[in-house]
Amino acid sequence: MLSYLSPFSYHFYRKFGYEVVFEKRQYNISPDAFGSFKIPEKPVERGVWKEQKEAVKDIYDQKMKGAVGPVKRNDWIWENRIMNSDKKKLALYRDEKGIPKGYLLYEFSGENQGNFKINELHALTGRAEKALWEYIGAHAAGFDTFEYTTRSDQRLTHLFREADLNPKMVSSMMARIVDMESFLKQFPFRQTENQEFWLEVTDDTAEWNAGLFKLSMSDGNVQVSSAEQPEEKSRYLKASIHTWTQLFMQFKKATDLQFEGSLISSKETAQALQDSLPEGVPELHDYF
Known part of the structure; x- marks a missing residue:
């Protein structure tokens, strides 16, 4: 009923009924922006994919229930598209009862591995979100920039002391109703x-x-x-x-x-x- 595509030209695919329906918000955050961050009260744990994958999948599924148009990921997608590189690292936040409430997928890239790239960050509670960002902030001294691409309405001003994070909005995938x-x-x-x-x-x-x-x-x-x-x-x-x-x-x-x-x-x-x-x-x- 729906068809998605990543266009080489938005104008070209509009001829066939496709239209932009996804936008993303891109952040390139300076290490200095993390100056007000504290050490997490409850440490976020580094995880191993094979051991924590069911917890990660469950958080993703819960988070996407309120979204429009996300992919319902099966095991093949997780193993071959999301966690297909040894460079990707996993961090998991658990609440006081030990229940997983948020995860972070990230990697180091760029010249001299100076870019901290956040591949995914999903949290089910505000405390989980804050803890994961505190975990990221603990790495501030070791990187030149922090790169994060997320959904169009995801704002970070409640997390940082200075609100001027210079986000950039970019058009993403197109879609069309087929039937x-x-x-x-x-x-x-x-x-x-x-x-x-x-x-x-x-x-x-x-x-x-x-x-x-x-x-x-x-x-x-x-x-x-x-x-x-x-x-x-x-x-x-x-x-x-x-x-x-x-x-x-x-x-x-x-x-x-x-x-x-x-x-x-x-x-x-x-x-x-x-x-x-x-x-x-x-x-x-x-x-x-």
């Missing part, structure tokens, strides 16, 4: 009331997507059917497959797309559709 009808039937709408929407789709590449769909939500059920024309005074919205992909992947809100003009509808209808979507942020930590 709109099937996608709508399986989408986890959040129902606040019984309601109906008429969604018109334009798609120059996948002609089976083009047309009008009636979306009916009632009593916990969602029904999708093709329609010839919207009913009078109905909640009608029209957009290209690019816009629908961004909307349902929650890269942009329906109200923002309506304001931009890429989603044709009334402001009230756009807000009603937005209210029916689950909360979440597009998040993808895998590259393919």
